Amino acid sequence: MSSERTFLRLLVWAALADWLITRSLARMAIFMPKSPPVLAAYQVIVTAGQYASVLCALLGLIGVGWLAWRARQKSGAAPAVALAVLCILSLASLLASPDGWLVLITQILLLAITGWLGGIISRNVTGAVNKAALLLPVLAIGAGSLYHAYQALFNVMAWPGPSPLAPILFNFGELLAVLSPAGLWWVYGRQSAVTRPWHIYLLALLPAGLFLAARLASPSMAGILAIWSTGLTLYLPSIMYAASLILGTVTLLASHRQGKAAGWALVLLASAGYAPQLSSQMFLALLALSWLAGLWAGEQALPLHAQDGAGAGWIKASLHKIRTRTAL
Amino acid sequence: MRKRRWHFWILVALMAALMTLFKVPMASSQGTTLVAVQVAGDLPIEDLDSPAWQQATAVEVPLSAQTVTKPMNLETRVKSVTARALHDGSRLAVLIEWLDDTRNDQTIRVQDFRDSVALQFPLVDGQPFFCMGMQGGNVDIWHWKADWQADIAAWQDMETVYPDMDVDQYPFASGELPAPSDYQDVNYVPALASGNLFASPRLSPVEDIVAGGFGSLTAESVEGQSVQGYGEWADGKWRVIFSRDLTANDPDDASFTAGKVYSMAFAAWDGANGERNGEKSTSQWVSLQLQGSAGAPAASVQAERPAAPGFPVQTISYILYGAALLLIIIGAIIYFRLPE
Numbered sequence: 001m002s003s004e005r006t007f008l009r010l011l012v013w014a015a016l017a018d019w020l021i022t023r024s025l026a027r028m029a030i031f032m033p034k035s036p037p038v039l040a041a042y043q044v045i046v047t048a049g050q051y052a053s054v055l056c057a058l059l060g061l062i063g064v065g066w067l068a069w070r071a072r073q074k075s076g077a078a079p080a081v082a083l084a085v086l087c088i089l090s091l092a093s094l095l096a097s098p099d100g101w102l103v104l105i106t107q108i109l110l111l112a113i114t115g116w117l118g119g120i121i122s123r124n125v126t127g128a129v130n131k132a133a134l135l136l137p138v139l140a141i142g143a144g145s146l147y148h149a150y151q152a153l154f155n156v157m158a159w160p161g162p163s164p165l166a167p168i169l170f171n172f173g174e175l176l177a178v179l180s181p182a183g184l185w186w187v188y189g190r191q192s193a194v195t196r197p198w199h200i201y202l203l204a205l206l207p208a209g210l211f212l213a214a215r216l217a218s219p220s221m222a223g224i225l226a227i228w229s230t231g232l233t234l235y236l237p238s239i240m241y242a243a244s245l246i247l248g249t250v251t252l253l254a255s256h257r258q259g260k261a262a263g264w265a266l267v268l269l270a271s272a273g274y275a276p277q278l279s280s281q282m283f284l285a286l287l288a289l290s291w292l293a294g295l296w297a298g299e300q301a302l303p304l305h306a307q308d309g310a311g312a313g314w315i316k317a318s319l320h321k322i323r324t325r326t327a328l
Numbered sequence: 329m330r331k332r333r334w335h336f337w338i339l340v341a342l343m344a345a346l347m348t349l350f351k352v353p354m355a356s357s358q359g360t361t362l363v364a365v366q367v368a369g370d371l372p373i374e375d376l377d378s379p380a381w382q383q384a385t386a387v388e389v390p391l392s393a394q395t396v397t398k399p400m401n402l403e404t405r406v407k408s409v410t411a412r413a414l415h416d417g418s419r420l421a422v423l424i425e426w427l428d429d430t431r432n433d434q435t436i437r438v439q440d441f442r443d444s445v446a447l448q449f450p451l452v453d454g455q456p457f458f459c460m461g462m463q464g465g466n467v468d469i470w471h472w473k474a475d476w477q478a479d480i481a482a483w484q485d486m487e488t489v490y491p492d493m494d495v496d497q498y499p500f501a502s503g504e505l506p507a508p509s510d511y512q513d514v515n516y517v518p519a520l521a522s523g524n525l526f527a528s529p530r531l532s533p534v535e536d537i538v539a540g541g542f543g544s545l546t547a548e549s550v551e552g553q554s555v556q557g558y559g560e561w562a563d564g565k566w567r568v569i570f571s572r573d574l575t576a577n578d579p580d581d582a583s584f585t586a587g588k589v590y591s592m593a594f595a596a597w598d599g600a601n602g603e604r605n606g607e608k609s610t611s612q613w614v615s616l617q618l619q620g621s622a623g624a625p626a627a628s629v630q631a632e633r634p635a636a637p638g639f640p641v642q643t644i645s646y647i648l649y650g651a652a653l654l655l656i657i658i659g660a661i662i663y664f665r666l667p668e
Binding site: 003006007010047050051053054055057058059060061062090093094099100103106107148151154155158159160161162166167218219220221223224227277278279280281 | 333337340341343344345347348352353354355356357358359360361363365381382383384385386387388392393395402403410412617
């Protein structure tokens with residue numbers, strides 16, 4: 001196994017542990033009775049979660065440093081410098097609390113790097129539908145970053161605020177984030193060559209069912225956990241989040257069965273959450289996009305060119321069927 | 329080469345373990361920061377429409393229902409507050425605004441609950457539990473209450489809601505329906521005589537409280553009440569100003585210095601929804617940054633006190649950890665470049 005592959009596997013597991021333990025399971029404790037055994041169990045869980053968070057942040061930093069190196073080889077100095085500055089700013093923010101300018105510069109860099117990665121992803125696929133589908137997570141990350149940058153701009157410029165477009169931007173970004181698994185499913189999960197795909201769809205109903213049950217049983221509790229765990233506010237109809245969960249799970253399972261990396265990139269995206277505030281989560285989002293962009297040696301999400309125009313082809317085939325039936 | 333790669337990853341895992349053990353953060357947060365803008369001249373501590381407030385960038389802070397301890401109400405109504413902050417080098421003022429369809433500023437009848445809002449500041453380094461602190465992590469709470477504000481304008485009592493009520497007599501007091509202050513001998517109002525803040529004449533609509541976890545809420549003494557406040561309700565919106573000296577002599581009061589960053593949290597109650605006590609909307613910790621140069625004397629009170637010789641232990645340890653991290657990375661690069 002190559003160094004990069006080992007690194008990405010480690011990163012995914014650390015990110016998953018950070019997300020599920022620190023930002024989900026540990027926070028569920030507020031809804032549990034505080035008996036001594038529960039408290040003792042949670043102390044262990046929280047310590048494990050803290051370790052996962054630190055490991056994830058450390059790997060994220062190494063990963064972005066590594067990405068800067070690769071960017072220099074593939075795309076020249078500009079993205080490499082942007083990534084290196086992002087790493088330095090992240091480390092500097094550990095020593096001095098990030099003020100308006102630091103936040104603004106960080107978010108502008110993040111936007112620029114997201115745009116650069118979006119460009120690579122877009123160039124890697126052909127077909128308007130495929131391009132649009134794969135750009136959904138790019139745009140969601142961009143919207144989250146723009147939201148933070150917009151608020152930081154108000155602080156830096158000493159404008160009275162609150163920034164009037166911020167809630168609209170945040171909600172639009174959340175819509176893109178919810179649509180992102182559908183986009184990945186369209187490109188990577190829909191026509192996956194797995195045997196008995198209905199098994200996967202059946203399995204994918206589980207998390208969606210759990211989410212819907214929690215949402216129906218206690219809307220507030222589900223809402224609080226969702227925002228703490230993923231950054232999503234659940235302002236859209238619940239069915240959209242459930243559908244997104246189903247398609248995301250299908251993509252993950254189909255990719256896993258085929259040994260492809262798209263599913264793992266999706267895990268990183270989910271671990272990063274929407275409009276993240278922590279530098280480590282921002283790094284996860286960037287690394288997920290770089291994975292989708294095929295910047296890691298031997299870690300193409302899928303042989304994208306082999307799928308060129310798959311979506312468009314499916315639409316053409318459907319239209320042909322309709323025309324044939326109409327003619328008959 | 330493969331063996332060396334594994335050495336590197338094991339090294340990374342060990343570093344993470346050490347960092348967890350010594351609580352060295354590896355991720356920085358770029359969350360919500362409320363910047364208290366330094367202004368010249370007097371702070372608008374009772375002027376909600378002062379243009380000075382426009383100098384401060386408003387920050388919208390999302391709130392959610394308190395769900396940690398009973399009593400809880402999962403359907404609280406205040407979803408966010410908008411905050412602005414100013415300081416003049418000696419005093420801090422915070423303006424809070426939030427939407428509320430109804431004005432609830434009476435708690436005389438048992439079925440009535442007040443609208444209110446609170447700010448919370450840690451009294452320890454770091455961030456204790458965001459909901460009223462924790463054992464060993466006290467918090468200073470400034471609780472503005474709509475009924476206390478109304479009491480300042482005109483004292484409210486049973487006759488306010490039941491104007492036709494009648495009583496036989498209140499001995500030892502002047503007036504037919506006397507307020508506590510109408511008693512000639514304070515010993516006939518034991519709560520007032522014992523210094524109970526709730527029976528004392530309202531000097532401020534803000535209660536200055538200290539807490540160290542659930543069930544530990546303690547009002548500071550009448551003399552220790554140092555926070556001023558002013559609030560108005562109009563057109564479905566509350567606007568409330570909190571103000572206090574930047575520095576405090578009481579260890580139960582948070583102190584602030586220009587140029588530094590502090591943590592603060594918000595809570596709000598909608599009385600019309602029956603919200604009181606733990607049934608409230610709360611925020612997570614957000615950052616409060618006081619504009620100005622760090623280390624500059626922020627207030628006259630501070631100037632009177634000798635400055636403690638501060639040893640920047642945390643900064644030095646971060647620099648040491650950073651140097652160690654750099655050495656390890658350089659060592660790893662050299663290690664991988666060596667021949668097998």
